[in-house]
Amino acid sequence: xxxxxxxxxxxxxxxxxxxxxxxxxxKQFLKSIHRTGFGDNAFDAxxxxxxxxxxxxxxxxxxxxxxxxxxxxxxxxxxxxxGPNFGCGSSREHAVWGLVEWGFQAIIAPSFxxxxxxxxxxxxxxxxxxxxxxxxxxxxxAIATDFTISVDLSEQTLTAxxxxxxxxxxxxxxxxxxxxxxxxxxxxxxxxxxxxxEANRQEREPWVFSPIEV
Amino acid sequence: xxxxxxxxxWSRHIVKSYDDDTALIYIDRQLLHEVTSPQAxxxxxxxxxxxxxxxxxxxxxxxxxxxxxxxxxxxxxxLAKAQLNAxxxxxxxxxxxxxxxxxxxxxxxxxxGPELGFTLPGMTLVCGDSHTSTHGALGCLAMGIGTSEVEQxxxxxxxxxxxxxxxxxxxxxxxxxxxxxxDMILKTIREIGAAGGAGYAIEFTGAPIEAMxxxxxxxxxxxAIEAGARCGMVAVDETTLAYVKDRPFAPxxxxxxxxxxxxxxxxxxPGAHFDKRIEINVSDLRxxxxxxxxxxxxxxxxxxxxxxxxxxxxxxxxxxxxxDSPGDFLLDHVFIGxxxxxxxxxxxxxAAQVRGRKVHSRIQQALVVPGSGTVKQQAESEGLHTIFxxxxxxxxxxxxxxxxxxxxxxxxAGESCASTSNRNFEGRQGAGxxxxxxxxxxxxxxxVEGHFVDISEEVV
Numbered sequence: 001x002x003x004x005x006x007x008x009x010x011x012x013x014x015x016x017x018x019x020x021x022x023x024x025x026x027k028q029f030l031k032s033i034h035r036t037g038f039g040d041n042a043f044d045a046x047x048x049x050x051x052x053x054x055x056x057x058x059x060x061x062x063x064x065x066x067x068x069x070x071x072x073x074x075x076x077x078x079x080x081x082x083g084p085n086f087g088c089g090s091s092r093e094h095a096v097w098g099l100v101e102w103g104f105q106a107i108i109a110p111s112f113x114x115x116x117x118x119x120x121x122x123x124x125x126x127x128x129x130x131x132x133x134x135x136x137x138x139x140x141x142a143i144a145t146d147f148t149i150s151v152d153l154s155e156q157t158l159t160a161x162x163x164x165x166x167x168x169x170x171x172x173x174x175x176x177x178x179x180x181x182x183x184x185x186x187x188x189x190x191x192x193x194x195x196x197x198e199a200n201r202q203e204r205e206p207w208v209f210s211p212i213e214v
Numbered sequence: 215x216x217x218x219x220x221x222x223x224w225s226r227h228i229v230k231s232y233d234d235d236t237a238l239i240y241i242d243r244q245l246l247h248e249v250t251s252p253q254a255x256x257x258x259x260x261x262x263x264x265x266x267x268x269x270x271x272x273x274x275x276x277x278x279x280x281x282x283x284x285x286x287x288x289x290x291x292x293l294a295k296a297q298l299n300a301x302x303x304x305x306x307x308x309x310x311x312x313x314x315x316x317x318x319x320x321x322x323x324x325x326x327g328p329e330l331g332f333t334l335p336g337m338t339l340v341c342g343d344s345h346t347s348t349h350g351a352l353g354c355l356a357m358g359i360g361t362s363e364v365e366q367x368x369x370x371x372x373x374x375x376x377x378x379x380x381x382x383x384x385x386x387x388x389x390x391x392x393x394x395x396x397d398m399i400l401k402t403i404r405e406i407g408a409a410g411g412a413g414y415a416i417e418f419t420g421a422p423i424e425a426m427x428x429x430x431x432x433x434x435x436x437x438a439i440e441a442g443a444r445c446g447m448v449a450v451d452e453t454t455l456a457y458v459k460d461r462p463f464a465p466x467x468x469x470x471x472x473x474x475x476x477x478x479x480x481x482x483x484p485g486a487h488f489d490k491r492i493e494i495n496v497s498d499l500r501x502x503x504x505x506x507x508x509x510x511x512x513x514x515x516x517x518x519x520x521x522x523x524x525x526x527x528x529x530x531x532x533x534x535x536x537x538d539s540p541g542d543f544l545l546d547h548v549f550i551g552x553x554x555x556x557x558x559x560x561x562x563x564x565a566a567q568v569r570g571r572k573v574h575s576r577i578q579q580a581l582v583v584p585g586s587g588t589v590k591q592q593a594e595s596e597g598l599h600t601i602f603x604x605x606x607x608x609x610x611x612x613x614x615x616x617x618x619x620x621x622x623x624x625x626x627a628g629e630s631c632a633s634t635s636n637r638n639f640e641g642r643q644g645a646g647x648x649x650x651x652x653x654x655x656x657x658x659x660x661x662v663e664g665h666f667v668d669i670s671e672e673v674v
Contacts, residue, residue, distance in 0.1 A: 017524050018408050018508045022639040027620045031278060031293035033252035033300045035361075051627075051645045054293060085409035088442060089639060091344040092250065093360035111409055114444050115344055119360035171234040172374055183362075184263065187238065187370040190230060194266075194372055197229045197240055205336070207465035207473055208242050211269035212332065214311040214319075 003180035004124065007105055008150040009078035012068055013142035015135075019082060020089035021116060025098045028054055038094055039101030043069060069102070079149055081139050082109040084132055087116025096123050106151050108158070110135055121173035124180060126153060128167045153178050216483035218380045219449050220415040223355040223480070227338050229372055236376045242337040244367045245323040246273035246310065248297040249620070250342030254365035255304040265308050266371045272332050273305050274313040276322045278620040281583050281610035286316060294621065308368075321586020321612040324348040324553035328432065329588050331461025335450045335477040340367055345553045345636065347438040350447035351431035353454055353480040355415070357444040378445065379489040381414035382482075385422040387497030392670035394563065395430035396555060396634070396653035398422070399437040400502035401494060404512040411443025414490060417482060418448050422496050428457040429559035436554045437636050440509035449481035500670050503540040504638045504651040507531055511638070515540050515656070515668045531640055532648050533628075540666040543650060547631040548573075548580040548661040549643070550607075552617035555634035555654045556585030561593045564634075564658035565601045567669065573606035574664030580607040581623065583615040605662065619644045632660040 029041045031054060044052040047069055049062040063070050080099070086109040087095065096119045099107075104125060110132035112120075117127045128151065138160060141147050150159040153174060157166050169177075176183070187194070202209050217225070230238040251273070258265070265271075278294040279285060289295045298315070305312035313320045319330065324345055327333040335353040340346060342364040349356035363373055383402055403410075416438045423431065431448045438446025448454075455474050458464050465473045500514040506528035513519060519529070521536045529535060534543070550556070550564050561584065573580045582602050584590035590612055593599055599609045616623040617635035619642070625631055627646025634657050635642075638649040652660070660666050 016527070020508075020637075020639045022637070022642050026641055026645070027618055030249050030620065031291075031297055033256070033296055035253045035256070045641050045645060085412070085442065088408055089344065089439075089637060091342060091346075091358040091360055093253075093342075093362060096360070111412060113409075114412055114442065115358050115360060115439075119362065122360065122362035170376055172236055172376060183374065184261075184366050184369045187366070187372050187374075190238065193230050193238070194240070194370065201240070205473070205476065207334070207469050208337065209270075210463075210465070212272055212311045212463060213269070214272065214313055214317075 003178045004105065005153045005178055006151065007078055008148060010074065011079045011081045011138065011142050011147050011149050012074045012077045013081045013139035014068055015081070015083050015139040017083045018085045018088055021087055021092050021095035021113065022089055024087065024095035025092060026052060028052060030092055030094050035097060036101065038098035042098035042102045043067070073146070076103065078103055078105040079151070080104050080107045081135055081142060082107055084110040086112050088113035091115040093119040096120050096125055100125050108135060108149070117173065121176040124177055126151065126169070126177045127173065128158060128169065130165060130167060216486040218482045218486045218488065219353065219417050219447055219480060220355065220378065220380055220445070221486070223336070223338065224377060226336070227355065236374055238372050239338060239375050241340050241367050241371050241373060242270065243332060243339040244271045244364070245327055245339070245341035246271055246301070246364070247277055247323050247343065248275045248301040249277040250361050251304065251364055252297060252300045253361045254368060255308070257365040258369060263369045265310070265368050268308050268310045270371060271368070272311045272313065272327070272330070273301060274320050274323060274326060275301055275315055277614045277618060279315055279613040280621050281613050281615050281623055283611060285611060318587045318591065321589065322553045322556065322614055324436065325557060325585035325589065328352060329461070329586060331458060331464035334458060334464060335454060335480055340373070344439045345436050347444065347446045348432050348436040348553055350435040350438070350445050351428060352458065353448065353450035353477065355445060355447070358439065378415040379413055380487065381411060381416045381443065381490040382488040383416055383418050384491065384493045385418065385420035385496055386493060387422065387495040389422060389496050389499065390670050392655060393496070393499050393501060394653040394655065395426060395433040397499055397502045398496060399434045400504065400512045400651060401499055403437065403441045403510045404502070405492060405494065406441050408440065408508050408510040409442040411438060411441035414443050415445040415447060416441070416443045418446065423448055424451065427559055428453060429557040432557065433554055437509070440636060450477045501653060501656050501668060503656070503666055504649070505532065505534060505540070507638055507640050509636070509638060509651065513540065515666055543666060544630055545576065545632050545660055545665060546578050546629040547625060548577055548657050549616040549631055549633040549635065550654050550657050551581065551583030551585065551615050552635035553585065554636040556583060556589065558589050558592050560634065560654040561589065561598050564654040565598045567655050567658040568605045568607070568662055569601050571605055571662040573661050576664040577661055580661040581610060581616060582607050583610045584612050586612050607661070616643050618642065632657045632666065
């Protein structure tokens with residue numbers, strides 16, 4: 001996965017508080033053993049009038065024309081404007097896979113569910129915190145007219161309405177999104193440090209390393 | 215410098231520190247289940263990466279398994295079956311300890327981990343499930359992770375994490391009868407909000423916690439995530455040690471002596487700094503009932519649904535109006551189960567409300583789903599299953615069941631449920647279903663009364 005630093009896109013407004021990951025990706029779609037195929041089911045219960053059943057293609061579904069993601073003008077949008085505590089609840093990474101597959105690269109919200117935010121960073125999806133009143137105002141503006149935001153991860157700024165706002169992204173998350181590097185490879189580069197830690201711990205707490213046998 | 219319990223657990227697991235308040239943290243244990251692990255194993259396969267140490271994991275199916283006895287012969291849902299097969303195949307391939315559906319110890323990962331002594335004080339533990347916070351009740355650092363991190367822990371036993379801040383939820387007073395840990399945590403979430411714990415590890419303290427069983431502590435920590443906190447925890451005391459002793463994977467003999475001596479230090483030092491603190495007196499606490507679609511939308515059993523800023527959508531979804539009281543909520547189903555409330559103590563409390571009575575004709579279905587095979591066997595040895603079945607409840611096999619409704623146990627659109635689970639989100643228990651979160655005793659009593667009543671008014 002490649003990283004990214006700059007992005008300009010029309011924003012999709014979705015101002016609801018506490019949008020949980022059950023809403024973003026309902027449970028019936030978690031029965032997949034694959035990492036792809038979730039894009040058409042992001043926000044399934046809000047996006048379609050009929051109940052979502054795994055394997056039924058979008059062409060056979062009844063779209064809810066009132067749901068924001070179904071508007072033609074947003075089909076290429078890469079930025080979501082969301083309410084506080086976006087992505088709270090379940091740890092399902094499938095929610096992030098669905099949003100990324102839909103095309104989102106950044107979500108701007110007052111706050112996020114913590115596990116969701118961590119999952120997002122693992123998939124190149126940037127989570128940008130901005131004050132609640134500001135995001136709400138942007139959502140109102142985006143509903144009224146086409147509203148575009150430019151994101152610069154290298155400077156940690158975003159530009160909206162000709163004004164530049166800074167954000168402070170968690171250093172780990174920023175690094176993941178910008179570099180797109182594999183965390184596992186990085187830990188394995190520090191293999192010796194992990195083995196040293198284990199040896200030290202083994203002396204004090206040997207039971208931690210007693211092999212589990214069922 | 216005095217340290218909090220969280221500070222101690224954090225510092226003891228640092229493999230490597232970075233200069234930005236983050237660290238590479240060693241993960242002692244990982245629990246695996248069928249829904250969030252297939253893509254993790256697939257990722258390892260694609261890069262030809264071995265497991266760091268398969269013997270620090272335990273896997274079992276729980277999320278999508280049917281709870282009817284025919285599950286031991288056939289599972290009709292082909293997608294669920296494929297996930298179960300994948301878990302079994304992956305565990306065999308990588309030599310990961312695995313409890314199949316047929317194993318008498320199988321159950322919900324968060325109930326089985328502590329039962330087996332797989333979860334021990336002083337450890338770090340993760341699972342691809344947000345309710346991993348449950349395990350903090352044993353004085354460990356436990357948190358839910360996504361599938362990419364499941365893969366990372368399988369490959370490295372390490373995660374790079376930003377240090378959490380410390381949040382003390384301090385309880386005072388004495389619970390009246392009919393009020394439980396579940397009511398305490400619902401009250402806490404209501405007080406601090408569904409995001410009030412974000413960025414924090416919550417430690418639950420105070421006399422009501424010291425007096426509480428391990429089952430109750432697990433219920434509290436389980437729902438820390440519903441307040442936005444990835445970790446909930448309780449200090450180690452004699453109750454913890456008595457619970458852990460003689461569990462199958464717990465240390466024994468000399469190792470036990472050494473372990474318990476170390477574990478006794480797993481408590482917050484006097485004078486340690488908390489970044490945030492609240493105090494809740496539980497003496498006047500009444501049974502709590504959720505009315506909305508977020509776990510902070512909660513009222514006392516005798517309190518009307520309030521008018522709040524953003525409740526219109528939730529009221530509409532729940533088909534309720536401002537001013538309705540829990541006693542007026544129409545109920546179609548009762549679900550007693552989940553990693554929040556399906557331990558033996560929960561089933562005893564529920565059975566006490568049901569004994570000699572019948573499920574009300576208004577209730578279409580009342581389910582009891584024990585949290586594990588071990589809980590089920592214990593309950594049956596105490597005759598609890600007979601109490602439930604005589605009353606008209608269905609007594610099922612263990613699993614997550616109607617808490618997440620990935621198996622055949624689910625609500626239909628428009629149906630309401632008194633549920634001992636943890637989430638009242640839209641569609642959580644089935645598309646269009648409506649959930650009211652309560653304690654096991656409240657749910658059981660609602661089953662026989664046909665509606666919610668205040669069980670705390672009675673002197674038992």
